[in-house]
Amino acid sequence: MGKKLQGKIAFVTGGARGIGAATCWRFADEGVDGIVIADKLEDELHETREKIEQRYNIKVVPIKMDVSHEMDWIDALYIIREQFGKLDILVNNAxxxxxARFVDCTVEAWNKVIAINQTGTFLGMKHSVPLMKxxxxxxxxxxxxxxxxxxxYSSPYTASKWAVRGMTKAAAMEFGDWGIRVNSIHPGFIWTPLTKQDREMVEKFNKINALNREGEPDEVTKPIVFLASDDSSYITGSELVIDGGHSAGGGVRMIGKDLGIYKND
Ligand SMILES: NC(=O)c1ccc[n+]([C@@H]2O[C@H](COP(=O)([O-])OP(=O)(O)OC[C@H]3O[C@@H](n4cnc5c(N)ncnc54)[C@H](O)[C@@H]3O)[C@@H](O)[C@H]2O)c1
Incomplete structure (x- = not known):
């Protein structure tokens, strides 16, 4: 067990499973004082909470919420103030x-993705910052x-994730005076319930990254701990890419392989 997060209270959205749940486990392992896990999946939420509490002697508070609903954030922050009186770390993960391509995407589907991924992140920052500061x-x-x-090729997803990247930098400027650092994480294909739905797609993408494999949730949670801890005290407004080299030049790598320039010799 480490001590990088000792004395801190963390709030992780989408924490019932996947990268969010793995983050809660990693935070507990790094000695965090308390964790608030939010998700809309009630059963998985309680399961994750019970398992972490059994393994580590820390307080874990589950909150069933939809990150796209502002009232849910207001209620969640009320609970955090009551239970812990402070908040040091927020991971907007849900x-x-x-x-869907732009030409096929319905407005309803577009709005849903934007509401959860983008507006959810905005609401998380808006309502958590008064306590975090x-x-x-x-x-x-x-x-x-x-x-x-x-x-x-997922048009609303791309729009929402570019927005999260930009909002992160704008928020870093706004919150700096309050000692709040804001950074974004950019995972490539990580093996979670989200990607397990499409093994074939993941395998195709694995061929173009430099490491030829998908990532494991813990390969994302360790860098999250770094950004959450005081080890990264001078890092704000930055973007941390965790993609096995996918975005560094996946297309070049594929062509280099086809041309026989990149060989496994
Ligand atoms: N897995 C990957 O390869 C990958 C790659 C890049 C980015 N990401 C991002 O990482 C984050 C976590 O992804 P994951 O792979 O763990 O996905 P996942 O589907 O396994 O987990 C996402 C969690 O978010 C919760 N959630 C969804 N909508 C919600 C809402 N409206 N309110 C509250 N909770 C909600 C889900 O119930 C689930 O528990 C997401 O933001 C995703 O876009 C994942």
Whole structure:
């Protein structure tokens, strides 16, 4: 067990499963004082909470909420004030994907993705910052994607993740005086319930990244701990890419392989 997050209270959205749940586990392992896990999946939420509480002697508070609903954020922050009286770390992780080209995407599907991924992140920052600024040294981490760095064939997802990247930089400027650092994380393909739905797609993408494989949730949670902890005290407004080299030049790599320039010799 580490001590990087000792004395801190963390709030993780979409924490019932996938990268969010793995983040809660990693935070507990790094000695965090308390965790608030928010998700709309009630059963998984309580399961994750119970398991973490059994393994670590810390207080874990589950909150069933929809990150796109402002009232849910107001209620969640009320609970955090009551239960912990402070907040040092927020991970805006809850997100959904929807594969649709611009020419096919319905306005309803578009609005849903934007509401959860983009508006949810905005609401999280808006409502958490008044409490976070009291800590004087807090960290806000927004989970974007490689789809926030490049063009991707899910049009609303790409739009929302580019927005998260831009909002992160604007927020870093706004919150700096309050000692709140804000950074974005850009995972490539990570093996979670989201990507497990499409093994074939993940395998195709694995061929173009430099490491030829998908990432594991813990390969994202360790960098999240770094950004959440005081180890990254001079890092704000930055973007941390965790994609096995996908965005560094996946197309070049594929062509280099085809031409026989890149060989496994
Ligand atoms: N897995 C990947 O390859 C990958 C890559 C890049 C970015 N991401 C991003 O990482 C984050 C987590 O992804 P994951 O792979 O763990 O996905 P996941 O589907 O396994 O988990 C997402 C969690 O968010 C919750 N959630 C969804 N909508 C919600 C809402 N409206 N309110 C509250 N909770 C909600 C879900 O119930 C779920 O528990 C997402 O923002 C996703 O876009 C994932």
């Amino acid at each position: 997100g959904i994907s929807h594969r 009291k800590s004087k040294k807090s960290s806000l981490i927004n989970i974007s994607s490689i789809a926030g760095l490049t063009g991707y």
